[in-house]
Amino acid sequence: MTEKAVQVTWNAQQDDETDAELSKLTRPFTVYRAEGEKEEAPAEDAFEKIRDNLTVTRFLDRQVTTNNTYWYAITTKDTNGTETPRTETVAATPREPPQLIRAAYHQLAGEMQTAQLEFQADAPNGVSGKRAISENVWVIVTFDRRMNLGIADESRYVLRKVKRIDGINPVSAIRDRMGRRALLAFDTERLLQHFGQPLTTTDQYEISVSNVADIDENAIRGATRPLEIPSSIREAAVSDLTQARVYPNPVRPNVADKGVITFDRIPIGTRIQLFTAKGELLETLDVTEQDHNEKKWWLTSNNTADVSTGIYIYVLEFDTQKKIGKIAVIK
Incomplete structure (x- = not known):
């Protein structure tokens, strides 16, 4: 399923007395469709025939509109040529791919407990929210909708300088309870080794994400956002040598x-x-x-x-x- 088409597939029951290939040819399929709500299938009379005489068990519906929900059912013909009852209905809602809408450098001083509660629930592979938050540098990425558990995979993200190919992965990524944000933790020493300088400089950085999907399995193949670093962080007064x-x-x-x-x-x-x-x-x-x-x-x-x-x-x-x-x- 994409924002411009819905792929409908089904399994055909073969006639024991008929060769499988011949069965497909002599018993064509018909596709019915209705528009409706995602939670409840439309009434029987709402379905209209959109394709008949199909000899394969798939159909690509290109006559769809983004964010509309479509319900599908299939029929075939029995040995007497009579149309069979419709199959159980299935629904699909074509949507535009999810978007990465923000990537922001984040200081959790004074917010440690709140952030820990928000992000700890979906920590992957035994990584606790406390561990990620305790890293020296962290970034919160925000998506435009609820995402699946893939956003908790640190290998899907890369931090790099703008217009550069090489970058660095976070050491951990934690999905928040609502599924719209992920907390990325970067090790300060690894950042210094890779970039040769801290992030809080005048250089511009960006975060890219790839191969993640929303809860309806609409995928982001690749997306990039500039890393927002507040001026208060860049220009914060330095009062001792601890951050040198x-x-x-x-x-x-x-x-x-x-x-x-x-x-x-x-x-x-x-x-x-x-x-x-x-x-x-x-x-x-x-x-x-x-x-x-x-x-x-x-x-x-x-x-x-x-x-x-x-x-x-x-x-x-x-x-x-x-x-x-x-x-x-x-x-």
């Missing part, structure tokens, strides 16, 4: 790209110092308001000579906090 990210790491500069390390989610007033593995100071960077909580190191020493392949140490200092880490440069 350093990427890409390792960095692989080449002839076409000299390479750059980004220090992201860094509080204004932070001092960044870069050292060699032997403890020699290479460069000092100060984060100001103009940096918008992000500072770049262009792999230089004292802002002049390029550094060589090796391991380098960074030290972040803000107020009384200090964070130390390593950066690998591979040429």
Whole structure:
């Protein structure tokens, strides 16, 4: 069934005294149809003949309108050529494919219990709602109607940068009680490894979904929506070093790209110092308001000579906090 046609099929009873193929040829089928409500079949006199003399056990009805319910019944002829009683009726409602209407980055701080109750009931394969919600990054996708359990399969979703082919799957997906939304959980470290940066940047991302269907088995073959990241998330004030990210790491500069390390989610007033593995100071960077909580190191020493392949140490200092880490440069 699609939005433009209904495929009707049935089983033919063979006459024991007649060859099966000959039986089909000498006993043609007739298809009757009526429009009505989905919950209750129409009266007998509402059915009209729409096709007769069929020698196969299928019929494709193309004269349908989206969202109308159609009821079908089949007859054939007995050995005397008399039309048999109609079969039991079956109904079909051609509909447009379901739509993915929204994909939104979601913070559940303060909403943990509510979200857990909404999504936990349909958690697949023993994955609890609590586990998915506890992941660092999550996205809620919304469909235009109730969907079947397929939307709880994380392999059906891909998060990618806009206009890029490669992407990453969520680590879990949970269908909500109403079946119109799914909560997708992404592991922060895997996102950083794949994209080389957090999602809360100025880059644009999108979520795609494929091979899922609504509760009437109308399928989405493929759909994509931009990932909405609220400006409050992108521009949230950074007050400590707990969210600091350093990427890409390792960095692989080449002839076409000299390479750059980004220090992201860094509080204004932070001092960044870069050292060699032997403890020699290479460069000092100060984060100001103009940096918008992000500072770049262009792999230089004292802002002049390029550094060589090796391991380098960074030290972040803000107020009384200090964070130390390593950066690998591979040429």
